[in-house]
Amino acid sequence: MKQIVILLLIFSFLTPCSSQEKHIFTSLDSAFKNPESVFKLFLRNKSLKCLPDSIDSFHNLTELNLIDNNLDSLPESIGNLKKLKRLYLSNNPINTLPYSIGKLNNLIWLFLNQTKLVALPKSIGNLTELRILLLNNSQLETIPESIGNLSKLQVLELPNTKIETLPKSIGKLGDLQTLSLYETKLTRLPKSLGKLSKLKTLSLQSTLLSENELESIKLALPKCNVHD
Structure with a gap:
């Protein structure tokens, strides 16, 4: 029953809007050619070891998928993605989150499954729009x-x-x-x-x-x- 509730919550946000389909990008190179047009950035399993500080060039970004990469940290500039609603970081060796994560005031989903996080920054409490927070199978010791x-x-x-x-x-x-x-x-x-x-x-x-x-x-x- 628990899984059904979670799936229903997730499905309610997953139906793509046809007007935004053309704004979905699957590589950083193509995204940086026209950053204002990037609404969704899907970089799953791209063997990424780091994100560029210029990630905050995507002022209209609402969804960032970084699952299954080799990231151990995030740049402070990620906090400048003011329109970001969904952030997927599962299956990365991330051991810390930048304090600036708390500046993502519109974030509603944060997926941190199977990471090396030991603790969350106090600024996590600033994510007052957050609906789903997943930390399954992480190294988390304190909340x-x-x-x-x-x-x-x-x-x-x-x-x-x-x-x-x-x-x-x-x-x-x-x-x-x-x-x-x-x-x-x-x-x-x-x-x-x-x-x-x-x-x-x-x-x-x-x-x-x-x-x-x-x-x-x-x-x-x-x-x-x-x-x-």
Whole structure:
């Protein structure tokens, strides 16, 4: 059921607009020849090791797909892509995000699955339009308190990471519907989690949570489908 909810959320944004199809580019060379015409830049599996600082030349860019490359960092200039809505960075050895990521005020999707990220910058809390944040199978150890500012977040995926605790501010994610925490090192959950009245699915399989902790969260979230 969790996967169905996520797929429906993603599908609702995936239907291409015919007027923008001609603005889709699949190489940096061709994109830089006419940067103002670039709305979507699909660079999946291009063996990229870095992005040029001039990536911010694409003032109209709304979607940037960098999945399956060899990127270990991003330039600070990426924060200047003010119209960017979807950023896909999965399957890259990225170990840090620039603080400027927080300047992407229109970002609604951020995919960071299978990266080497250990932590998120505090500026992640400035992405107040964000709906989906995926960090599956990353090296993540901590979540900043600022995540509580993501009031429109609907899906937060953190399975198979190294996190041991969640910040109390997670209870401020009033629109959150799906929270995946399975196969983590969690030993306790903040009581504020019980404030997530819209939460439909909470995945807690293969954690270090005690039976008492699991029962407490089930009582606190009676309308939520808790998987343990």
